Amino acid sequence: MDNRTLSLFLHLCETLHFGRTSQAMHISPSALTRTIQQLEETLDTSLFERDNRSVQLTKEGVLFQQYAQESTSLWQNFKQSLMEETQELQGEISIYCSVTASYSFLHTILNDFRxxxxxxxxxxxxxDSEDAISHILEDNDDLAIGARPDKLPSKLDFKRITISPLVMIAPLNNPQYKNPANNWKGTPLILSEKGLIRKRIDTWFQQKNIKPTIYAQVSGNEAIVSMVSLGFGVGVIPKIVLDNSPLIDRVKTITHQPVLEPIEVGLCAQKKRLQNPLIKALWDSLSNP
Amino acid sequence: MDNRTLSLFLHLCETLHFGRTSQAMHISPSALTRTIQQLEETLDTSLFERDNRSVQLTKEGVLFQQYAQESTSLWQNFKQSLMEETQELQGEISIYCSVTASYSFLHTILNDFRxxxxxxxxxxxxxDSEDAISHILEDNDDLAIGARPDKLPSKLDFKRITISPLVMIAPLNNPQYKNPANNWKGTPLILSEKGLIRKRIDTWFQQKNIKPTIYAQVSGNEAIVSMVSLGFGVGVIPKIVLDNSPLIDRVKTITHQPVLEPIEVGLCAQKKRLQNPLIKALWDSLSNP
DNA sequence: CTTGCTATTGCGTAAAATGATATATTAACA
DNA sequence: TGTTAATATATCATTTTACGCAATAGCAAG
Structure with a gap:
């Protein structure tokens, strides 16, 4: 029985959903279906009871689940002891982050680690950087770089890399956006469709009792920079994004901006994953700021 | 890690010889080499220290051997409990026997069992039927049909299927072989090159203080029938072989033959393998004679 | 220097896995 | 009662992988 099949099976046991498992495990639905079919064929028994709306483990499926768990844990232990033997960590770490993060932090983090x-x-x-937390919660990757949410879920651990202020940016040659505080109604805003920054802005406007004009809701801070540079309106992004943007010369920072709390950018992981020595090594390689 | 790779590895741990393992596991040496190479590559370590004359397990190899043993035993246990769950035996049994046995006993044994x-x-x-015992001793197959040797190795268990007398056969149209007892010197013998029957005949001639003329030593009782039918000489075979031979009408049985003890034909297995429920089921399906 | 023994490599073919797309089935809903 | 959305599976073309045969390479012993 090979480990890939086992982990596909185990994941499917959790989701009970072919589509989600295939997505999470980065294979096509058809490949997953056939892997399971083939598994059932070799075992000559059915593991999942499925119609087109639901997937359920059978008795035999439960039995195989136990086996699969024990077998993968045996494998993990072996790899661990092999690492102890050779005194060298080896394996695979998966990281989720925004394009900006991959340009800025990731390079410096991984350079030494590598x-x-x-x-x-x-x-x-x-x-999208705003998806980092949910990505981790859904077990899609080992680690993510993202903003620390106001309320960190208890399953997660977070390690700050830096603090980045939020800046408001506007197109270079549109004097009308020079001081939007005078005229929020006439200032089209380009905002993230969700996430921490969006929430901070919404809250700020609420407190001021202002109903701003939202021109576009986009996903990804990079997209905001892009739209602002094209002259569609003003937007709010972490300064770190601006500093790493190739468009930095095509937008200007507005000084009389709403005063928003800076965000904490850092590494995020499920606590349970930190027991993995590889992940722990990367985690610990970040000196506390 | 898949089970086939593991069992190849484990077998190689025992033999420390690519050629023998590949033969025993029915794959080509090149396939075995590459399987092991690939295994070492995935583990990113070397498992066997090998030059062109010797193969030795490395430290890491020993570690992996432990893992492989535990993992396969986990798998065995799972299959066992799956069988208990479904109340139906399933799996694979391998049997070694002569062509004659496959015609005669095997069909009747397996028909009901199947x-x-x-x-x-x-x-x-x-x-060759004479290789049955050694085949079992060398762990090449689960079960074998063969003659019970005078001294049964203690690791083996044996269950008689039938007793077959030994008969001497001669070509049909050669009157000179009618009563070889008168003229052993002038009677070319065709004998097995080894095995129980050969030993009995040798012993008989020794006791009579006769030095017979051995025309040919062949492997396989079927080959003896073939050569006798072609007129090369006389031979001794179990009656059961003659009865199942398509050449039965091309040879005749000599009545004034040496009086040799009949042989016991039966099923043979390593005792340890009888713990396997599949093999035990087949074993038990044979009623005691 | 040759021979025998072994593991390995090159290469052509056969088998298997994969992903994109189409299909079938069914629950939910209008 | 159609219609739509969801979801597992079948089909097909393509890529990847595995395999066996034959050749090779390395080494020890005669």
Whole structure:
């Protein structure tokens, strides 16, 4: 029985949903279906009772689940003891972060780490920074770089890398956006459709009792920079994003901005994953700020 | 980690010899080499220290051996409990026997067994009946059909299927072989090159203080029938072989033959393998004679 | 220097896995 | 009662992988 099949099976036991498992495990639904079918064929028994709306473990499925768990844990233990034997960490760490983070922090973080542990491979998934926390909660990756939410879920651990102020940016050549505080109604805003920064802005406007004009809701801070540079309106992003943007010369920072609390950017992981020595090594390689 | 790789590895741990393992596991040496290479590559460590004359387990190899043993035993246990769950035996039994045995006993033995346990698959290896015992001792197959040796190795268990007298056969149209007892010197003998029957005949001639003329030493009782039918000489075989031979009408049985003890034909297995429920089921399906 | 023994490699073919797409089935809903 | 959305599976073309045969390479012993 091979480990990939086992982990697919185990994941499917959790989700009871072919689509979600195939997505999470980065294979196509058809491949997953066939892997399971083939598994059932070799065992000559059915593991899941499924119609087109639901998936349920059978008795035999439960039995196999136990086996699969024990077997993978045996494998983990072996790998661990092999590492102890060879005195060198090896394996695979998966990281989720935004494009900006991959340009800015990630490089500096991983550079040293890679030298210290050359046999550890990295898988990098980029996406909207605001999805980092949920990505980790859903077990999609080992680690993520993102903003610390106001209320950190108890399953997660967070380690600050830096603090970045929020800045408001406007197109270079539109004097009308020079001081939007005078004229919020006439100032189209470009905001994240969700996430910590959006919440902070919403709260600020509420407190001021202002109903701003929202021109566009986008996903990804990089997209905000892009739209602002094209002249669509003003937006709020972490300063770190601006500093790493190739468009930094195409927008200007507005000084009379709403005063928003800076965000804490850092590494985030499920506590249970920190028991993995590889992940712990990377975690510990970040000196406390 | 998949089970086939593990069992190849474990077997190689025992033999420390690529050639023998590949033969025993029915794959080509090159496939075995590459399986091990690939295993070492995934583990990113070397498991065997090998030059062109010797193969030795490394430290890491020993560690992996432990893992492999535990993992396969976990798998065995799972399959066992799955069988208990479904109340139906399933798996694979491998049997070694001569061509004759496959024609005569095997069919009747397996016919009922197959009906009782349709999910048990069979692998059949045919070869010289005299090799049956050593085949079992060398762990090449689960069960074998063969003659009970005078001294049964203590690791083995034996269950008689039938007793077959030994008969001497001669070509049909050669009157000179009618009563070889008158003229052993002038009677070319065709004998097995080894094995129980050969030993009995040798002993008989020794006791009579006769030095017979041995025309040919062959392997396999079927080959003896073949050569005798072609007129090369006379031979001694179990009656059961003659009865199942397509050449039965091309040879005749000599009545004034040396009086040799009949042989016991039966099923043979390593005692330890009888703990396997599949094999035990087949074993038990044979009523005691 | 040759021979025998072994593990390995090159290479052509066969088998298997995969992903994109189409299909089938069914629950939910209008 | 259609219609839509959700979801597992089947089909097919393509890529990847595994395998066996034959050749090779390394080494010890005669």
């Amino acid at each position: 030298k210290a542990h050359p046999k550890i491979g990295m898988t990098l998934h980029t996406g | 009906k009782a346990h349709p999910k048990i698959g069979m692998t059949l290896h045919t070869g």
